[in-house]
Amino acid sequence: MNPEQRIEELSRQIEHYNFRYYQDSVSEISDFDFDKLLKELKDLEDKHPEFRKSDSPTQRVGGTITKNFETVYHRYPMLSLDNTYNEQELRNFDDRVRRGLDGEAYEYICELKFDGISLSFTYENGVLVRGITRGDGTRGDDITNNVKTIRSLPLRVKGENLPPVFEVRGEGFMPFSSFQKLNEDMDTLGENQYANPRNAASGSFKLQDSAETARRNLDCYLYSFLSDDIIFNSHEESLLALKSWGFNVSPGWRKVQTIDEVIEYIHEWEEKRTTLPLATDGIVIKINSFEQQRELGFTAKSPRWAISFKYKAENKPAILRSVNYQVGRTGAVTPVANLSDVSERDLDYKKVKGVHLSGTRVKRATLHNANEILRLDIRIGDTVFVEKSGEIIPKITGVDTEKRSQYITQAVEFPTKCPECGSELMRNEGEVAFFCPNDSHCPPQLKGRIEHYIHRKAMNLDSLGEGKIELLFDLGLVSTPADLYDLTEEKLLGLEKNIFNEETGKTKKISFREKTVENILKGIELSKTAPFKNVLFGLGIRFVGATVADKLASYFKSIDAIRAASYDELTAVPEIGGRIAMSIESYFSVPENQLLVDRLKAAGVQMESNEKPVELESNVLEGKTFVISGVFENFDRDELKIKIEANGGRILSGVSGKLNFLLAGANMGPSKLEKARKLGVTILSEEEFLGMIG
Ligand code: IVH
Numbered sequence: 001m002n003p004e005q006r007i008e009e010l011s012r013q014i015e016h017y018n019f020r021y022y023q024d025s026v027s028e029i030s031d032f033d034f035d036k037l038l039k040e041l042k043d044l045e046d047k048h049p050e051f052r053k054s055d056s057p058t059q060r061v062g063g064t065i066t067k068n069f070e071t072v073y074h075r076y077p078m079l080s081l082d083n084t085y086n087e088q089e090l091r092n093f094d095d096r097v098r099r100g101l102d103g104e105a106y107e108y109i110c111e112l113k114f115d116g117i118s119l120s121f122t123y124e125n126g127v128l129v130r131g132i133t134r135g136d137g138t139r140g141d142d143i144t145n146n147v148k149t150i151r152s153l154p155l156r157v158k159g160e161n162l163p164p165v166f167e168v169r170g171e172g173f174m175p176f177s178s179f180q181k182l183n184e185d186m187d188t189l190g191e192n193q194y195a196n197p198r199n200a201a202s203g204s205f206k207l208q209d210s211a212e213t214a215r216r217n218l219d220c221y222l223y224s225f226l227s228d229d230i231i232f233n234s235h236e237e238s239l240l241a242l243k244s245w246g247f248n249v250s251p252g253w254r255k256v257q258t259i260d261e262v263i264e265y266i267h268e269w270e271e272k273r274t275t276l277p278l279a280t281d282g283i284v285i286k287i288n289s290f291e292q293q294r295e296l297g298f299t300a301k302s303p304r305w306a307i308s309f310k311y312k313a314e315n316k317p318a319i320l321r322s323v324n325y326q327v328g329r330t331g332a333v334t335p336v337a338n339l340s341d342v343s344e345r346d347l348d349y350k351k352v353k354g355v356h357l358s359g360t361r362v363k364r365a366t367l368h369n370a371n372e373i374l375r376l377d378i379r380i381g382d383t384v385f386v387e388k389s390g391e392i393i394p395k396i397t398g399v400d401t402e403k404r405s406q407y408i409t410q411a412v413e414f415p416t417k418c419p420e421c422g423s424e425l426m427r428n429e430g431e432v433a434f435f436c437p438n439d440s441h442c443p444p445q446l447k448g449r450i451e452h453y454i455h456r457k458a459m460n461l462d463s464l465g466e467g468k469i470e471l472l473f474d475l476g477l478v479s480t481p482a483d484l485y486d487l488t489e490e491k492l493l494g495l496e497k498n499i500f501n502e503e504t505g506k507t508k509k510i511s512f513r514e515k516t517v518e519n520i521l522k523g524i525e526l527s528k529t530a531p532f533k534n535v536l537f538g539l540g541i542r543f544v545g546a547t548v549a550d551k552l553a554s555y556f557k558s559i560d561a562i563r564a565a566s567y568d569e570l571t572a573v574p575e576i577g578g579r580i581a582m583s584i585e586s587y588f589s590v591p592e593n594q595l596l597v598d599r600l601k602a603a604g605v606q607m608e609s610n611e612k613p614v615e616l617e618s619n620v621l622e623g624k625t626f627v628i629s630g631v632f633e634n635f636d637r638d639e640l641k642i643k644i645e646a647n648g649g650r651i652l653s654g655v656s657g658k659l660n661f662l663l664a665g666a667n668m669g670p671s672k673l674e675k676a677r678k679l680g681v682t683i684l685s686e687e688e689f690l691g692m693i694g
Contacts, residue, residue, distance in 0.1 A: 003044055004051045010041040014057040015156070019246055022152040055127045055155035059148040062210030067629065068654060069141035069206065070669035075167060076226050078118060078134045080301060081284060081308040087263055090285075093307045094259040097287065100296045100304060107288040109235050110265040111253040113308050114221055115279040116173030116201045119147060124165050126157045133205065146205050147172070149214035152248040159245040163227040168247060170222035174201040175277045178217040188455045197279045219278075221250035234288045255288060266309055273311075282310040315387040317400060318355045319345050320380055323367065323412050325419045329448025330542055331435040333425060335367040335414065337378075337396060339386060345407075357388045365394040369432040370414045379409035420444050440592045446480065447473050449540045453481035457546050458538030459530050463523035467510045471497045481538065482596050484524050485603035492517045532558070532609045535600070539593075542583040551575060552584075559597055559607040563588045574625070574652050620693055621649030625658060629672055630665025632686045640689075647693045655681060663689050 001009070014037055020026045029037075038058065045052040052058075084090050097106065120140070122130040131147030133140040148155060150172070174182070179197040182204075186193045194200035204216040225238040232238040236255055243249045252269070256262055262285050273280045287293050287305040296305040318339040326334045339362060340352040354363035365386055367373055376399060378384060383403040388394045416425055418436035420443055425434040436442050450469050454461035461484075472478045477491060496511040512520075530538075536559070537549035544552070555573045556562045562570075562584065570581035587593050601607045626644050628637050628651070635643070640663060641651055652659055655675045662676040662683045676683055684692070 003048045007041060007044050007048070007051045007053075007056075010037055010044070011053070011056055013037060014041065015154075018057065018151060019154070022246075022248060054129070057155065059145070059155065060151055060214060062145070062149050062212070062214035064145040064210045065208055066143075066145055066210070067208060067627075068669060068672050069143055071135070071139050071671040072130070072132055072142045073139050074120060074132065074135075074137070075122070078120060078137045078140070078169070079298065079303060080137070081306055082302050083282075084307055084309050085312075090262065090307070090309060091259055094262075096304070097296065101292055104292070106292055108256050108259075108262055108285045109239075109253055109288050110256055110262055111223060111250055111284045111286070112269060112273060112276075112280045113282040113284045113310075114171040114173055114250065115196075115198050115281045116171040116220075117198065117205060119143075119170060119172045119205075119220060121147065121153070121168045121170075122165070123157060123162075123168065126159075126162055128153070128155050141206065143205055145210040146207065146213040147220075149210055150218055150220050153220055154246045157245045157247075159241070161231060162245075163229045163231060166225065166227035168222050168242065169224045169226070170220050170248075170250070172201055172205055172218055172220045173197065173278050174204060174216065174218055176279070177277065182216055185456075188452060188457075220248060222247045223250050223284075230290070232290065234290055235286055235293075236288055266311075270311060280311075282308050284308045313387050314357055315385050315397060316355050316357055317342050317383050318362070318386045320378060320382050320384050320396075321349050321352070322380060323373075325415055327418060327420045327436055327442060327444040329445060329452055329540060331437065331439055331442065331445050332433040333415075333418070333435060334433075335369070335373060335412075337365045337367050337384075339363055339365060339384075342383065355386055357386060357394060360388075362386060362388070362394045365396050367396065370434060371432050373412050373414060379404070379411055381407050381409035383407075418442060440590070443473070450478060450481055450484070452540040453484075453538040455538070458534050459527040460534070461523045461527055463516075463519040467499050467508060468512075468520070470499060471495060471510050471512075480592075480596050480599075482599035482603065484527075485600070485605075487521065487524065489517055489521065492520065528604045528606070530606060532606045535559075535605055535607065536562070539587075539597070541587045543580045544584065548576065548580060553609045554611060557609045557611070559601070563594075563597070574650060574658070615646060616648065617646045618693065619648035621647040624649045624660045625652050626650070626661045626663055627652055627655055627659055627676075628663045628665075630668030632665040634686060634690075643693065655679065661689075 014034070017029050017034060017037075020028050038061070041056070042058045042061075045056065045058055082093075084093060118134040120132045120134070121128055122132075128148070129144070130142060131144045132142055135141060147153060174197045176197060179194070179200050182200055183193045194203060200216075201218060204213055204218055207213045222242055223239075224235075225232065225242055232241065239249050239253060254265055256265065266283055269280075269283060285307055287296065293303070293305040296303070298304060319342055321338045321340050324336045324338060326336055328334065338349065339355060340347065340349065341355045344352045352363065354361040356362075367376075367378075376384075376396060378396065378399055383400040385397045385400065386394050387397045414434070417423065418425055418438065421436065421438050421441060423436050423438035423442065426437050427434045436445065439445050447469060450473070451466055453459055454464050454469070456462065464484075469478070472487075472495075474497065475495065477487065478484055492512050493514065494512060496509070498507050498509050500507045531553075533546075533550045533553035536553050537544065537546050551573060552562060556565065565584075567578075567581050567585060570576055570584060571578055597607070621644060626649050628640050628644075632640065644651060644663075655662060655672055657679055659676070659679070659681045662672070662681050663686070664673065664683050665686065673683065
């Protein structure tokens with residue numbers, strides 16, 4: 001079989017398994033064998049790129065980089081819906097519909113309202129050719145490469161009577177489970193966590209690196225079909241057809257005849273929706289008949305044939321039992337409220353189950369910082385209100401002050417000393433958080449820094465984990481990442497400890513047997529080969545997350561250059577601002593940190609970037625910044641990038657006021673050109689650029 005045929009065969013097989021899995025929930029193949037097929041396909045395509053198709057299943061794992069998303073017009077505008085918040089408003093809507101249809105009989109389709117971002121997908125001859133965000137409803141961003149990573153979205157559809165061109169619309173979302181995992185990762189990475197799954201989905205669909213989008217496990221429910229040809233009579237027909245073509249149609253929809261049945265549907269899903277794996281914030285009702293939809297028409301913003309009903313965020317009373325103060329890796333102190341249900345007021349806190357809220361039991365809620373405590377004017381023993389809306393972390397929204405007189409309450413006193421090490425807490429001007437300044441001895445800060453050092457995106461030491469670190473720390477074997485490199489088999493073998501988890505109330509026994517010790521030591525040895533940018537990130541310098549570490553490493557190339565850099569030299573790096581520069585300077589002003597870096601270096605950890613330095617051909621572009629966009633005749637973008645750097649120029653990631661030149665090829669986005677023009681950036685053609693460097 002020649003490569004072209006094999007590529008075709010593999011693609012068909014993989015899509016078949018995918019379809020069975022997502023459509024029929026049947027696994028006909030093991031994950032291992034599935035990955036093997038995918039790998040064979042990817043290898044073949046890499047060898048024969050001429051046979052790679054735009055709908056190849058390998059697109060699902062991503063790998064393309066989109067520097068700037070092109071703005072494109074929607075073929076049909078993407079409108080929004082009017083909202084209602086109570087039964088009366090819904091009945092008013094129903095009255096308007098009845099009048100609008102002159103007494104004809106009509107039906108509604110009820111659907112859940114998913115809380116994600118609306119997306120539109122265009123299919124030409126059955127092949128997915130474009131995925132666009134809603135944008136302003138008229139124009140959105142072309143995020144085709146990223147939507148192809150949605151595994152349940154068919155890249156090619158087969159079916160009878162498919163129009164040559166059609167659009168399918170739906171809600172792109174991040175399931176709760178992926179959201180939680182992502183936020184945990186963001187937290188350890190020192191990057192900002194997403195407030196809710198909707199923000200996470202929105203951010204993830206707009207990542208430049210589609211491989212990262214693929215890792216975030218986004219999904220999509222489809223809820224409408226559009227084409228120039230009228231091929232369906234009703235919304236119901238279109239949903240059934242979409243389903244039969246292999247689309248992931250939003251589950252739970254129902255056809256009803258009256259507004260009373262709509263209200264019944266609303267009540268039915270009020271609790272049930274909290275058991276779904278994704279966020280929902282209401283329901284949508286739509287007139288079923290397309291003919292009647294056309295009769296009713298649109299207002300300027302929204303259809304007259306559909307409306308949404310929004311559920312109120314669930315808000316319940318709870319008792320504030322006590323407040324804990326958690327010290328993080330950076331020393332920031334976060335107050336956390338311990339809550340119980342009102343019925344549990346007199347129960348010992350250890351036996352408390354918490355408040356039942358949106359499907360889960362809530363025992364703790366963050367109070368963010370000292371200002372929030374003042375703002376809420378909250379007291380221990382108070383009856384407070386807790387809410388879980390789109391956000392995952394429950395919020396305390398207020399205090400029931402009337403109840404206060406019935407019980408003894410006590411002011412919440414923010415500690416003046418670190419609850420872990422007793423140091424006097426401090427607060428920087430302009431910042432809300434109090435922090436413990438004892439960064440070289442405060443236990444949770446030390447442990448936190450080691451945990452950060454072993455993180456997947458830092459040294460990736462997965463043979464160690466939180467529990468093992470705690471054990472090593474408590475026994476005085478490690479208190480900084482450098483101590484890891486002094487561990488030996490003799491020191492580790494036979495160590496044991498029971499570790500109690502406050503959150504779960506469970507005790508876990510950790511013991512270091514031969515195999516464990518071998519893995520730990522192997523992992524530590526291997527970490528010496530981790531690239532410099534990972535080490536730099538692993539140091540846990542404030543504001544130096546993975547992305548910033550990457551930029552610094554490729555600019556300065558070594559830890560010595562970074563530690564010697566002045567504030568001005570640091571801020572000269574594209575996208576490195578004053579806050580980061582100051583944090584780096586202050587990090588290296590601490591003798592313990594200098595010592596840590598020296599010890600890591602002596603242990604053999606990579607403190608230099610081994611990216612090949614670009615050989616300098618000239619310095620005619622010195623001090624000049626460039627963005628490359630579009631397709632070029634003589635060079636590809638990577639070659640142009642090397643040319644620019646070889647002549648002393650620098651590449652920026654986006655068009656901004658700092659940019660000198662936009663190197664523009666064919667097919668580049670009109671919005672980027674427009675922005676460059678507005679900012680007075682010089683736009684260069686390939687020839688003009690070649691002229692510049694002679
Ligand atoms: S239909 C003409 N159905 O809610 C509007 N929208 O404000 C057609 N949404 O932008 C939208 N679930 O992002 C429709 N089952 C559903 C939906 C849904 C969520 C979102 C969608 C839209 C917004 C409407």
